[in-house]
Amino acid sequence: MYLHHHPFCPHSRFVRLLLAEYGLEPELVEERVWERRPGLLALNPAGDTPVIVEAMAESVPGASIIAEYLDETRGLALGPHRLLPEDPAGRVEVRRLTSWFHEKMYVEATEPLVRERIHKRYMSRDQGGGPPDATSLRMARANLRYHLKYIGWLAKARKWLAGERLSQADLAAAAHLSVADYLGDVPWEEDEHARDWYARIKSRPTFRALLTESIPGMPPSKTYADLDF
Amino acid sequence: MYLHHHPFCPHSRFVRLLLAEYGLEPELVEERVWERRPGLLALNPAGDTPVIVEAMAESVPGASIIAEYLDETRGLALGPHRLLPEDPAGRVEVRRLTSWFHEKMYVEATEPLVRERIHKRYMSRDQGGGPPDATSLRMARANLRYHLKYIGWLAKARKWLAGERLSQADLAAAAHLSVADYLGDVPWEEDEHARDWYARIKSRPTFRALLTESIPGMPPSKTYADLDF
Numbered sequence: 001m002y003l004h005h006h007p008f009c010p011h012s013r014f015v016r017l018l019l020a021e022y023g024l025e026p027e028l029v030e031e032r033v034w035e036r037r038p039g040l041l042a043l044n045p046a047g048d049t050p051v052i053v054e055a056m057a058e059s060v061p062g063a064s065i066i067a068e069y070l071d072e073t074r075g076l077a078l079g080p081h082r083l084l085p086e087d088p089a090g091r092v093e094v095r096r097l098t099s100w101f102h103e104k105m106y107v108e109a110t111e112p113l114v115r116e117r118i119h120k121r122y123m124s125r126d127q128g129g130g131p132p133d134a135t136s137l138r139m140a141r142a143n144l145r146y147h148l149k150y151i152g153w154l155a156k157a158r159k160w161l162a163g164e165r166l167s168q169a170d171l172a173a174a175a176h177l178s179v180a181d182y183l184g185d186v187p188w189e190e191d192e193h194a195r196d197w198y199a200r201i202k203s204r205p206t207f208r209a210l211l212t213e214s215i216p217g218m219p220p221s222k223t224y225a226d227l228d229f
Numbered sequence: 230m231y232l233h234h235h236p237f238c239p240h241s242r243f244v245r246l247l248l249a250e251y252g253l254e255p256e257l258v259e260e261r262v263w264e265r266r267p268g269l270l271a272l273n274p275a276g277d278t279p280v281i282v283e284a285m286a287e288s289v290p291g292a293s294i295i296a297e298y299l300d301e302t303r304g305l306a307l308g309p310h311r312l313l314p315e316d317p318a319g320r321v322e323v324r325r326l327t328s329w330f331h332e333k334m335y336v337e338a339t340e341p342l343v344r345e346r347i348h349k350r351y352m353s354r355d356q357g358g359g360p361p362d363a364t365s366l367r368m369a370r371a372n373l374r375y376h377l378k379y380i381g382w383l384a385k386a387r388k389w390l391a392g393e394r395l396s397q398a399d400l401a402a403a404a405h406l407s408v409a410d411y412l413g414d415v416p417w418e419e420d421e422h423a424r425d426w427y428a429r430i431k432s433r434p435t436f437r438a439l440l441t442e443s444i445p446g447m448p449p450s451k452t453y454a455d456l457d458f
Contacts, residue, residue, distance in 0.1 A: 046333060057318040064293070065324045073317055088302055089286040095294045104275060 001026040001054040004040060006033065007213050008118050008182070010110045011063035011102060012050040014175035018067060018168065019052075020206035021083060022074050026052065034119065034127045063102055064095075067168050083168045094162045097154075097169035101176050105147045110176045112140035117183055118215065144180055145187055151177070152194035161197070174201045178210055184221030188229065195229075203227050230255040230283040233269060235262065236442050237347050237411070239339045240292035240331060241279040243404035247296060247397065248281075249435035250312060251303055255281065263348065263356045292331055293324075296397050312397045323391045326383070326398035330405050334376045339405045341369035346412055347444065373409055374416055380406075381423035390426070403430045407439055413450030417458065424458075432456050 003019065003026035005012030019026055031040050033048050044051045044061035051061045052069075060069045071084045084091055116132035123129030151173050154161045162169040177198060180186050188195045201207065211225040223229035232248065232255035234241030248255055260269050262277050273280045273290035280290045281298075289298045300313045313320055345361035352358030380402050383390045391398040406427060409415050417424045430436065440454040452458035 046329060057321050060321050061325055062328060065321060065328065068297070068324065069317060069321055072320065088298060091301065092286050092289050092294060092298055095297065096290055099291060099294065100275060 001052060002029055003027070004029045004031050004043065004051040004053070005049050006031055008114050008179055008215070009033075009049045010106060010114070010176040010179050011048075013178060013210060014063050014102070014172050015050040015052065015066050016210065017171040017175055017206055018070060018083070020209065021081070021171070022070060022078065024074075032122060034123055063172075064099065067098070081166070083166070083171070085163070085165065085167065090163060094167045094169050097162050098167075098172045101147075101169070101172040105143075105173075105176050108143035109140050109147055110144075110179055112136045113144070113180055113183060113185055116140070118218070121218075141185055144185060145190065148177075148186065148191050148194050151197065152191035155197035156193040166201075170197075170201055174198065174207070178202075178207075182213075182220045182224050184223075188223070199227065199229070230281060231258055232256070233258045233260050233272065233280040233282070234278050235260055237343050237408055237444070238262075238278050239335060239343070239405040239408050240277075242407060242439060243292050243331070243401050244279040244281065244295050245439065246400040246404055246435055247299060247312070249438065250310070250400070251299060251307065253303075261351060263352055292401075293328065296327070310395070312395070312400070314392070314394065314396065319392060323396045323398050326391050327396075327401045330376075330398070330401040334372075334402075334405050337372035338369050338376055339373075339408055341365045342373070342409055342412060342414055345369070347447070350447075370414055373414060374419065377406075377415065377420050377423050380426065381420035384426035385422040395430075399426075399430055403427065403436070407431075407436075407453075411442075411449045411453050413452075417452070428456065428458070 001024060003015060005028060031049050036047055041047050043053060043059040046061060050063060050066060051059055052066055053059050060066050075082050075084060084094055116137050120129050120132060160166050160170050161173055177186060214220055230253060232244060234257060260278050265276055270276050272282060272288040275290060279292060280288055281295055282288050289295050304311050304313060313323055345365050349358050349361060389395050389399050390402055406415060443449055
């Protein structure tokens with residue numbers, strides 16, 4: 001199995017966490033989506049990451065579609081650790097939260113953070129590169145604070161974000177937070193419930209690979225790889 | 230079953246088509262999402278339409294989540310007319326196209342068309358109301374042309390957009406096009422394959438309810454309800 005990804009694309013990170021929970025180890029192919037590589041466009045006409053490729057389905061593009069595909073082809077094998085519950089209402093809640101993080105939190109917080117602070121370093125001027133835009137960053141950080149509170153509110157009421165069991169929703173929230181945490185942009189001191197939940201998920205062996213990642217010339221925040229942050 | 234919707238929200242129209250294919254007739258509750266009604270926020274913290282409510286799952290928010298929910302709770306009963314195929318690769322393709330229309334076509338074309346030409350008529354100045362923005366409209370129309378070509382390209386190569394069978398992908402594309410068609414913004418003469426496919430789907434009895442809809446003071450385009458447009 002191949003995973004076409006970018007190390008700081010939160011949707012790609014979600015899929016890496018997901019694959020690790022399934023015990024799958026894909027070959028990683030790094031993509032810079034702003035270069036619009038024809039090989040990536042052939043796998044996914046939308047031109048973005050993540051995409052997985054394996055014999056069974058040629059190419060599976062997009063975080064949510066990959067999550068459904070893995071559940072349908074391998075979910076039963078996880079037994080009680082399946083990442084989507086069996087009951088309809090439970091599935092609705094996991095999908096609702098997963099899409100909340102992948103769409104709302106992404107657009108409002110993690111996409112602008114990653115774009116302004118990471119991607120623009122690698123883009124040419126024509127591609128939209130340049131110094132980070134201070135207004136975008138300020139808004140993204142304000143929004144992140146509000147998403148962190150929501151995560152804390154869920155973590156206080158429930159064992160895991162969508163209920164009694166670890167689910168796709170936890171992996172989605174953690175993937176987005178991990179990117180912001182690398183950049184030192186998560187105000188952990190503002191929400192102990194969110195922090196305790198993140199400490200639990202970050203300590204899982206499946207998280208280890210993400211914590212060793214780093215960008216040349218831009219080391220992670222002090223707390224990034226620290227399990228007792 | 231209740232469906233909280235807006236008559237010109239393409240995602241709501243998709244769910245209405247979907248429910249009709251399942252033979253379900255929900256009670257319709259009209260929502261103006263820009264008013265942020267507390268009752269709607271309680272059903273869907275994201276505050277948008279569509280949301281379905283029934284005993285089995287309390288509330289099911291969002292077009293894609295509703296589609297998965299209906300397939301899981303009632304898909305088998307449709308037998309050979311099931312709107313998601315059984316094979317993993319077929320499901321990936323249906324979901325890929327459905328999300329293409331719901332996300333990409335929506336953001337690039339139908340959302341700005343509906344916002345500028347319909348919603349802004351009902352919004353106060355504080356809510357963002359006012360005359361349509363000409364630049365947004367021009368871009369949305371240019372993008373719609375490109376989405377129509379993609380639909381035509383799929384319709385030429387396949388019987389239905391995702392393969393041999395009518396699927397969620399057809400209903401999604403048709404829901405978005407139907408809104409633009411009401412406004413007279415679809416350049417049908419530019420793609421006969423897209424037009425022939427749309428004529429087929431528009432002739433289904435499940436489409437009838439949408440074709441009788443109208444906005445006071447803003448009648449539909451001449452071709453909107455015409456099955457031989």
